[in-house]
Amino acid sequence: MTKPPVRTIKTTATITGMTCAHCVRAVFTALAGVEGIQRADVKIGRAVIEHDGTVTPEEIRDAIKLAGYEVKDIKIDGRTLPLAP
DSSP states (O other): OOOOOBOOEEEEEEEESOOSHHHHHHHHHHHHTSTTEEEEEEETTEEEEEEOSOOOHHHHHHHHHHTTOEEEEEEEEEEOOOBOO
16 A cells, blocks of 8 residues: 655745854754654745644744744745655
């Protein structure tokens, strides 16, 4: 029996207070600890997060806050193509 494709949601967070590579690393590490996040592309001031749909905007905000930064805005971009098994 084959597994159904994994559902992927893309969410973009605008982050304030990030100024350097250490900031990027801290946010990436904090997001990596959130169950359901499959991928995070973090740059100064922004993170594009791919997750399975179980991750809430509050969990994203909390993880980024734990890293020491504030989320200014969160936009749920919607679905991306399913991942092949």
